[in-house]
Every structure is written in C-alpha cells, then in structure tokens.
Amino acid sequence: MSKPVTTSTYVRCLSYGLVRQLADFIDPQEGWKKLAVDISNPSGESRYNQMHIRRFEAFVQMGKSPTCELLYDWGTTNCTVGDLVDLLIRNQFLAPASLLLPEAVRMAQEVTLPLSSQETLPIHEKQLPIQEKEVASVKPVLVQSTEKQCSAPPYLSQENSSSQSSSTDFHNFSFHDLESVTNNFDARPESAGGNKLGEGGFGVVFKGYINGRNVAVKKLVAMVDVSVQDLKQQFDQEIKMMAKCQHENLVELLGFSSDGAQPCLVYEYMPNGSLLDRLACLDDTPPISWNTRCKIVQGTANGINFLHENNHIHRDIKSANILLTDTYMPKISDFGLARASVTFTQTIMTERIVGTAAYMAPEALRGEITPKADIFSFGVVLLEIITGLPPVDENREPQLLLSIKDEIEDEEATIEDYVDEKMSDWDAPSVHKMYSVAHQCLNEKKNRRPDIKMVCKALTDQSRLKME
Known part of the structure; x- marks a missing residue:
C-alpha cells in the first residue's frame, strides 16, 4: 500500500x-x-x-x-x-x-x-489554459515544514563516544586541541595565509599540525539543506566506514572529536589536494602528465574495487573526492554517504537523493543505490582525466561533460578533439582505450555497465598498451 x-x-x-x-x-x-x-x-x-x-x-x-x-x-x-x-x-x-x-x-x-x-x-x-483564458492571480500557499528546527545537541553521548574510541584505533581529540592546531579554524584560504583547504556539503576542511605532521581537519557544519541529524549520521557513518576499510587508495582517518560545538574528523594531509583542482591547475600548479593520469585512474579503480569487494558503495565518486599524495598516489575520500549492503548485488532504494548531480547515474537520480552507480560516476572521472575539463560548466557547450559521449557517438567529434591540450605526452591508442572504458561505464542501463573488476582489468590493459 x-x-x-x-x-x-x-x-x-x-x-x-x-x-x-x-x-x-x-x-x-x-x-x-x-x-x-x-x-x-x-x-x-x-x-x-x-x-x-x-x-x-x-x-x-x-x-x-x-x-x-x-x-x-x-x-x-x-x-x-x-x-x-x-x-x-x-x-x-x-x-x-x-x-x-x-x-x-x-x-x-x-x-x-x-x-x-x-x-x-x-x-x-x-487551471491556467495556456494563453487561452485570463484567470485571477493566485498567491502561493506557504507550506510549513513538519520537521522541527532544533539546536545542535552533543553529537555523541558519553556512551557513544567511549564505544567509538574503544571499538576503533582512532584517536579521540578534544575540540579545543583541534582549534589550537588550526589557528582557531582560520577560515582564510591556505594561499592567503589561513588554514582553510576547502569545503563541501557537510563541512569545511582545515590544515592542522599535530605531533610533527600535517593533518586535514574536517569540521562538520550544517550547510544548505543539511540538518543536525544529517551531520550526526555523516559523522557516525564515516567513522564506522573507515574502521572497516583501510587501503592504500583510501584516505586514512587518524581520529575524531565529538566534545565541541561541531564534530570533527582528522585525516592524513594530502599535499597535492584534489584531482579536480590539479586538473584545473589551480594556484598555477603544473599540468598532470598523461602517464601520471593513467596511474591515478588505476589507483582510484583499485580503491573502488576494495570498497566493492567489502560490500560498500561509495555513492559520491568524483574528482573532488580523489585526493593526491606528494607522489600523486590517489586516495578516495568522503565516506559519509557510503552504504553497506549485505546482499551487495541487490538494489537498495532510498528516499533521500545524495551525491553530486553531474556524476550521478540515471538510477541514482531515482533513488536507487547500486555499485553500478559508482561505476557511472567513475566514467565521468575518466572523461575529466582525458579532457582536463570540469564535470559541468554553464559557459560550455555541452555543459555536462558526460554529454561529449553523445557528440562522439553522433560523429560530430572524436575523443581526440577533447584531449587536454595541457598534456604533451599522450598517445592516441591509450587515450582511445581509456575512452572506451569510460563509454562502457557511462551506459544508461546499469546492467550493461562493467563491474569494477572488469574496469580494473581494462585499465591494466590500457597501461600496457601505453608502454608498448
């Protein structure tokens, strides 16, 4: 019913x-x-x-x-x-x-x-008959939300806090200490002498310095359409997820804080920032070579493979969530939206649509959670790697990067027309092979997309082709 x-x-x-x-x-x-x-x-x-x-x-x-x-x-x-x-x-x-x-x-x-x-x-x-009748103007009905607005409670009770620290190896930082190591959460960009590294739908990330090493501190803050309950769920989910999933291509969680005004998560610091920013050469950073890009996609695919092998769906794979070490090793971040499934191949339905629209598979837009949605999102990342273009640009034609697939299918262009001009070491055979993988990942029919193991194998073949 x-x-x-x-x-x-x-x-x-x-x-x-x-x-x-x-x-x-x-x-x-x-x-x-x-x-x-x-x-x-x-x-x-x-x-x-x-x-x-x-x-x-x-x-x-x-x-x-x-x-x-x-x-x-x-x-x-x-x-x-x-x-x-x-x-x-x-x-x-x-x-x-x-x-x-x-x-x-x-x-x-x-x-x-x-x-x-x-x-x-x-x-x-x-009803207004379109351009046929004149009807008196109707004022909108202002519908009051049934959800109560409440002040921020403690994000974890004492019982929850102790169970978190005892069931994981993560350090439980005090909020005061994190304020100290981030210069009181200095909101100026790092390039302007501050500590802010970036922000997203669930909070702001700051650079800190703890015990002789740089760290990234994510302070969860309610943004547009994000409730206090959403923040708590994101906080709890990310800790649980990171306790179970540790891999060289997943960002490492070092600890958390739950005793302050906002909950915080402390991660290893990634000196080269996000793949999105590096592809855009933000702050005048040098372009990433084709050889390095191929290693980045292979490592990212390995990280997704680890998640899927352990029955986890990330739900927000995108270049902004692929962080790079000093040697450009990729590490997937932001696991607050991830979901676990006992029967991994089964489709899960959700009422709340989450993720980033420019990367979302058709079924994800309808509330279905499947591992094949991660595959679709990764297909968009592959297009970013090849083209160096952002996933969406309102001043570009086509605005959505994934739409170049339609232009290529209609023979209005070739993938070589879109190859990032900032690269000098690319070769046509390996670019075509990577685009072929992207094309398969972006199939609108989820059952026609490859699984992540097939993607990993295809990218390995692509790397071998590049070396020949």
Missing part, C-alpha cells in the same frame, strides 16, 4: 503513475517551460537556463515527457510536494496541484477568487 502524499513527501518519491498524470496536464502547449523558468536554486538564481530548456525539449523527440524529466531532475534537490504545489499554484496550474494537495488548492482559491467563481467553475477550468 502506497504512502499518502503530504507536503513533506519528496517529489522523488511520487509514483510513476501520479507523475504521468501531472504531465498530462502540463505537457500540452509546453506548459512545463513556465515551471522550469520559475524554479530557483537555494541561492535564488534560476536552476534552469535556455540550455537546460533545450535538453528537456529533446525528450519530446525521444517520445518522453519533458514534464516527467523536469520533475525527476528537480527532485534530486530533495524538493517536496509542498514546494511543487507552491510552484504549480504560483503558475496557475490548479488542476495538477489538486491531484497532489486538493486542500491547498481550495485554500488558494478562497483567497484569490470570488465565491461565485468558485461555485461555477469546474476544477479543470480553474
């Missing part, structure tokens, strides 16, 4: 049949475009530009519904039915809104329409 739809239901969790019903109202005469241009990011900027609109239009030629695809994409931001109904009412799509929350639509009509109009107009007449 399906759960009732409420204001707090994630749009991602709506049934396919209900989404299709919504599309039947919105698809005619391209009503979905009105919605797309009215959707904003948390920053207030429009989420979709003309490039995105053209992509949604292309689904019509493929026999797909642009409204469905729009809702699938927007749903990855964890928007709720309350958000969707606000959007529909604001754009006077009352009929589809009434399919979701009829009471919200009734309240909106009472506020904006004369009583006589409400009594005489059937519901489908109250």
Whole structure:
C-alpha cells in the first residue's frame, strides 16, 4: 500500500503513475517551460537556463515527457510536494496541484477568487489554459515544514563516544586541541595565509599540525539543506566506514572529536589536494602528465574495487573526492554517504537523493543505490582525466561533460578533439582505450555497465598498451 502524499513527501518519491498524470496536464502547449523558468536554486538564481530548456525539449523527440524529466531532475534537490504545489499554484496550474494537495488548492482559491467563481467553475477550468483564458492571480500557499528546527545537541553521548574510541584505533581529540592546531579554524584560504583547504556539503576542511605532521581537519557544519541529524549520521557513518576499510587508495582517518560545538574528523594531509583542482591547475600548479593520469585512474579503480569487494558503495565518486599524495598516489575520500549492503548485488532504494548531480547515474537520480552507480560516476572521472575539463560548466557547450559521449557517438567529434591540450605526452591508442572504458561505464542501463573488476582489468590493459 502506497504512502499518502503530504507536503513533506519528496517529489522523488511520487509514483510513476501520479507523475504521468501531472504531465498530462502540463505537457500540452509546453506548459512545463513556465515551471522550469520559475524554479530557483537555494541561492535564488534560476536552476534552469535556455540550455537546460533545450535538453528537456529533446525528450519530446525521444517520445518522453519533458514534464516527467523536469520533475525527476528537480527532485534530486530533495524538493517536496509542498514546494511543487507552491510552484504549480504560483503558475496557475490548479488542476495538477489538486491531484497532489486538493486542500491547498481550495485554500488558494478562497483567497484569490470570488465565491461565485468558485461555485461555477469546474476544477479543470480553474487551471491556467495556456494563453487561452485570463484567470485571477493566485498567491502561493506557504507550506510549513513538519520537521522541527532544533539546536545542535552533543553529537555523541558519553556512551557513544567511549564505544567509538574503544571499538576503533582512532584517536579521540578534544575540540579545543583541534582549534589550537588550526589557528582557531582560520577560515582564510591556505594561499592567503589561513588554514582553510576547502569545503563541501557537510563541512569545511582545515590544515592542522599535530605531533610533527600535517593533518586535514574536517569540521562538520550544517550547510544548505543539511540538518543536525544529517551531520550526526555523516559523522557516525564515516567513522564506522573507515574502521572497516583501510587501503592504500583510501584516505586514512587518524581520529575524531565529538566534545565541541561541531564534530570533527582528522585525516592524513594530502599535499597535492584534489584531482579536480590539479586538473584545473589551480594556484598555477603544473599540468598532470598523461602517464601520471593513467596511474591515478588505476589507483582510484583499485580503491573502488576494495570498497566493492567489502560490500560498500561509495555513492559520491568524483574528482573532488580523489585526493593526491606528494607522489600523486590517489586516495578516495568522503565516506559519509557510503552504504553497506549485505546482499551487495541487490538494489537498495532510498528516499533521500545524495551525491553530486553531474556524476550521478540515471538510477541514482531515482533513488536507487547500486555499485553500478559508482561505476557511472567513475566514467565521468575518466572523461575529466582525458579532457582536463570540469564535470559541468554553464559557459560550455555541452555543459555536462558526460554529454561529449553523445557528440562522439553522433560523429560530430572524436575523443581526440577533447584531449587536454595541457598534456604533451599522450598517445592516441591509450587515450582511445581509456575512452572506451569510460563509454562502457557511462551506459544508461546499469546492467550493461562493467563491474569494477572488469574496469580494473581494462585499465591494466590500457597501461600496457601505453608502454608498448
């Protein structure tokens, strides 16, 4: 029996049949475009530009519904039915809104329409007929979240804290000590004399110095759409994950802190930063050679292989989470989103979509957790290695890096047209071999993607080809 739809239901969790019903109202005469241009990011900027609109239009030629695809994409931001109904009412799509929350639509009509109009107009007449009728402006219904906002509690009880330290070899640092070794969490970039190394959805990373060695201290801080409970779960998950998974291609966790205002995780320091930054030559660092890039992808694949062998799915493989030692050995980081599965080949469904959209497999966008999603994400990383381009760039055509696969398939370009010009030691045979692996990893059908062992073997063959 399906759960009732409420204001707090994630749009991602709506049934396919209900989404299709919504599309039947919105698809005619391209009503979905009105919605797309009215959707904003948390920053207030429009989420979709003309490039995105053209992509949604292309689904019509493929026999797909642009409204469905729009809702699938927007749903990855964890928007709720309350958000969707606000959007529909604001754009006077009352009929589809009434399919979701009829009471919200009734309240909106009472506020904006004369009583006589409400009594005489059937519901489908109250929807804005695209450029056919003029209907009174409808104000959005402001839906209050059912989740309570609470002050940050201690992240681990005394019982939890002691069990963490006794069940792992990780050092339990005091928050005061971590403040001291990071210059009170100096938020200036390292290049400006501060300690900040970077930040992500769950916190900020600072450089510290403990017992004669550099370390990276990740202070977990609530960002946009991240609750206190999310932080605690990320903190606990990362400690548990790192206690079980130790490998030369996984970043090493040294310790943690749970007695301060924010929980902290202490890692080994990676002097060459992230693969994303090095490919971009951030801070005027020299370009990475093709030979080194090949070693980086091989090591990264080995790290993923170790995770998968131990029944763990990372869920956020990306170049920003591949860190580099002083010798450019890659180490995968950020295990707070990782999931363990007893039956590893089984698909797990989740209501909360996590990960980075530019790397996410189609099934991951729909809430499925499978090891093949890591394979898809790694395919995007392989394209970054070959091209030196970031995964997404709004000023580039195509904006999504994985879309170059379509251009190559359509014979509009070759992979050699995209090879990073900053490299001088690449050779066509090994580039083509790596692209072949990337192409297989990026198959939209998860069951047609190779598993990580096949990827490792193919990359080993590619390395041998490079040496010949």
